[in-house]
Amino acid sequence: MTEWNRKEIKEESPVEQAVSSRIEEIRTEKRGWKKWAAGTGAMACVLFLLSHVFFGLAVVEGSSMVPGYQDQDLTLYGKVRGELKRGDVVLARIQDGRTLIKRVIGLPGEEIYIEKESGGVYIDGDKLEEPYIQGQTSPGIGQENPLTLQEGEYFIMGDNRENSSDSRYYGPVKEGQIRGKVLWSLRKD
Structure with a gap:
């Protein structure tokens, strides 16, 4: 008999x-x-990880992006991975520490010219079609006109051109100043 059989x-x-x-x-x-x-x-x-590495939430302040984005709209933005395209709506931190929502108009290496009389925006000599804007575009104060963007620089403007503090006033933004690209927005009302 084996031992396991003998166990009681x-x-x-x-x-x-x-x-x-x-x-x-x-x-x-x-x-x-x-x-x-x-x-x-x-x-x-x-x-x-999603909220701090890949995505973020921001609230629109002001009317510089009217009609597309209104004051107090909630936006979901994705952290920038790769290059931006003209027309992308981004959140950018400017020199005074504020974060603004603006549209990418000029890309690195491009020449931006704003015609004073007509308000037309020209990229490398070609007029930019901007169906999303409201108001007349003015060249701004203190910026070169035309302005050639350096590597890693973007020219951003609000869609409400008569009521927007943007690259026409504080200059181009560097790639590192851009927090993310707006993916979605929710209107308060």
Whole structure:
């Protein structure tokens, strides 16, 4: 006879069975709590990464992007990965620390010219079609006209050209100043 056959099988009393059963229940509950805590922690990490690495939320302040974006609109923006395109709406941090929502007009290496009389915006000599603007575009104060953008610089303007503080006044923004590209917006009203 083998050794495992010779082992004596001991029967548990009803009290021992109840204690064993309760111990197993507690172990199962602990595993459940551990799974819940691990799942909650993982979800918190994912939400943190999404909101701090990939995406962000911002509220529009002012009317510089009317008619497309209104004061107090909530925007979801994606952190910039790769190059921006003309027409992209971005959030940019300017020299005084404010973050503004503006549209990318000029790209690195391009020459921007704003005609004073007509308000036309020209990129490398070609007039830019801008169906999204409101108001007359003026050249601005203190900026070269024409202005050639350097590597990593963008010329940004608000769509409400008569009521927008933008690159016409504070100059081009550097790539590092652009926080993200607007992906979606929600109107307050």
